[in-house]
Amino acid sequence: MPPAASEKVVDDLPVEVQSWIGQRRYTQLGEFDVERGYIFTSCASVQNGNPLYWDEKAAEVITGGPIAPPSMISVWFRPHYWSPGRSEEALALQLHFDLKAQLELPEAVMTDNTIIFHEPVRVGDRLRTTQILRSVSALKKTKLGTGRFWVFDVEIENAQGELCAVETYTGFGYRKE
Amino acid sequence: MSWPGIRFEQIEVGDELPELRVEVTPSTVVLGALASRDWRPMHHDKDFAQNRNGTRHIFINTPHNAAYFERYLTDWAGPLARIGRIQFRMQDSVFPGDTMVFRGRVEKVEVDDADCGWVEVAILLSVQDRVTTQCSARVALPRAEDDNPWRRRGEAWRPAPTATP
Numbered sequence: 001m002p003p004a005a006s007e008k009v010v011d012d013l014p015v016e017v018q019s020w021i022g023q024r025r026y027t028q029l030g031e032f033d034v035e036r037g038y039i040f041t042s043c044a045s046v047q048n049g050n051p052l053y054w055d056e057k058a059a060e061v062i063t064g065g066p067i068a069p070p071s072m073i074s075v076w077f078r079p080h081y082w083s084p085g086r087s088e089e090a091l092a093l094q095l096h097f098d099l100k101a102q103l104e105l106p107e108a109v110m111t112d113n114t115i116i117f118h119e120p121v122r123v124g125d126r127l128r129t130t131q132i133l134r135s136v137s138a139l140k141k142t143k144l145g146t147g148r149f150w151v152f153d154v155e156i157e158n159a160q161g162e163l164c165a166v167e168t169y170t171g172f173g174y175r176k177e
Numbered sequence: 178m179s180w181p182g183i184r185f186e187q188i189e190v191g192d193e194l195p196e197l198r199v200e201v202t203p204s205t206v207v208l209g210a211l212a213s214r215d216w217r218p219m220h221h222d223k224d225f226a227q228n229r230n231g232t233r234h235i236f237i238n239t240p241h242n243a244a245y246f247e248r249y250l251t252d253w254a255g256p257l258a259r260i261g262r263i264q265f266r267m268q269d270s271v272f273p274g275d276t277m278v279f280r281g282r283v284e285k286v287e288v289d290d291a292d293c294g295w296v297e298v299a300i301l302l303s304v305q306d307r308v309t310t311q312c313s314a315r316v317a318l319p320r321a322e323d324d325n326p327w328r329r330r331g332e333a334w335r336p337a338p339t340a341t342p
Contacts, residue, residue, distance in 0.1 A: 038212070045205075045212040045241065048248035051180070052256045058180065062256055063327045070260050071243035078214035089216070107230060110239045114264040116337045120327065144231060169239075176231055 013136055017102050020133045026094050027130040030077045034068050034125045042072050067120040073156060073165045076121065077129040095131040095152050096171050103136075105147045105173030112170035119162045127164065130155045134168075147174025182255015185286070185294030185318040194253045194281030194298065199245070201237070203273045209241030236270035246300060246312050249279045257319045259326035261295070261336030265312035275304040284313075291333045294320040 043053050048069065051058035059066045068076070079090035091097050100108050121127065137149040154167040199205070203223075210220035215238045218225035226235045242265060251258055271277055285297035300312040315336065317326035326334075 038214075041208075042212040042244055043248075045208045046244045046248045048244065048251070050248075050251045050256050058256060062180070062325060069244065069247055071240065071247040071263070072213070074240050075212075075214050081216045092214075109230070110267065112264075112266045113239050113243065114262065115243065116262045117260055118334065118336060119330070 012138065014102060017099065017133075017136060020095070020098075021135065022132065024130050024132055027128065028077065030127045030129070031079055031083070032076075032126075034076050034121055034123050034127070036066065036123055038075055039066075039068050039072065039123075042069060042075065063120060066123040068123065070115070070117045070120070070165070073115060073117070073121065073167060074154075076125075076127045077154075077156065093131065093152075093154070093169070095133055096150075096169070099133075099136070099148075099150050099171070100173045103148060103173055105175055107145065107176060108147075108171050108173040109144070110169055110171050111149070112168075114168040116166045117164070118166075119158060119164050121158070121164050125158045125164075128157045128159075142172065142174065144172070145174035145176040147172055179322075180256050182257050183253070183318065185288075185296070185320045188283055188286055188296050188318065190283055190286060192283040194249070194279075194283075194300075197249050197252070197277075197279040199277040199279075201271055201273055201275045201277060203235065206235050206237055206241075206273060209244065210238050213238060213240035213244070215240065232270055232272070234272040234274070236272050239267070242267065242271075242302075242310060245277070245279070245302075246314065249281065249300060250298065250314055250316055253281070254316060254318060257325055257327070259317045259329075260314060261317055261334075262315040263312065264314070265300075265310050267310050269304075269307065269309040271302075271304055271309055277309075278303045288320070289335055289338060291329070291335055292320070293326060293329060293333070293335065294318050294324075 078092040132153045134151040149172050151170050156165045207221045219230045220238045226232045281298050281300040284299045287295050296316050298314045301308050302310040
């Protein structure tokens with residue numbers, strides 16, 4: 001299928017990477033349910049005292065029960081650092097690491113993040129995610145090094161198939177000068 | 178029951194959010210990385226950050242940035258405020274020893290076709306007067322005592338009706 005209008009192909013990209021643009025890849029179920037322990041830890045890490053996350057009555061009245069802070073959306077699909085039977089580190093945002101490997105750019109940072117929030121994520125949910133590459137730039141030189149910018153989406157749904165969020169990341173993969 | 182926070186009708190374009198200052202330590206960076214299940218070493222291993230990433234220290238990760246922006250918005254707007262979209266660009270990293278300063282300004286107010294009241298807030302995160310991150314957020318606020326943006330579903334919830342700026 002040819003890329004949609006919002007998806008950009010750069011001529012000097014390896015053919016395999018070109019073929020990824022617009023593809024829905026790595027549809028995965030999160031490794032654990034949304035739970036309050038992580039919600040408390042996240043709120044504590046930024047001193048977020050919003051009663052929605054600390055006061056059960058507030059959560060019941062305002063959101064119909066406990067929900068997770070929207071900004072925690074990526075927490076629920078990041079794999080464990082280790083689990084039984086796993087010999088290599090599992091990586092969240094595998095597409096980002098695939099691009100680093102395929103384009104032979106050993107270092108990478110994220111530069112932009114956009115999140116659109118739909119249905120709230122509720123305690124007990126198990127989320128399903130899909131990664132979609134939107135574009136890869138030509139080679140560019142920055143203060144970090146020479147490399148490429150890439151843009152990809154992560155779509156996140158709950159067990160009912162309701163869209164909870166769409167995250168859009170811009171990554172910059174580079175080689176130090 | 179009433180909750181702390183502000184209503185849509187109280188907001189005007191140009192309103193400024195209270196400034197927030199946060200002293201960053203290595204614990205700040207590591208706590209945020211672990212809270213967001215980000216095990217990548219540049220967020221907890223100074224040698225790796227310096228030798229592989231070429232940065233001067235470990236640095237705050239992307240979801241931790243997002244969590245700070247959410248806290249900044251809801252500290253101001255209260256628990257009935259519901260974020261529809263958040264967008265940020267990290268121009269530079271934030272390191273231990275930095276003092277983060279968050280400043281925000283209301284850029285736009287509008288009521289959409291579903292009768293939901295929205296404010297667009299521009300936030301600048303600065304360190305030692307250097308802007309490290311620019312953020313734009315679209316937040317729904319209650320329009321009346323009995324309005325609650327969290328009850329909106331389906332067509333009544335339109336977090337991104339137009340292309341992002």
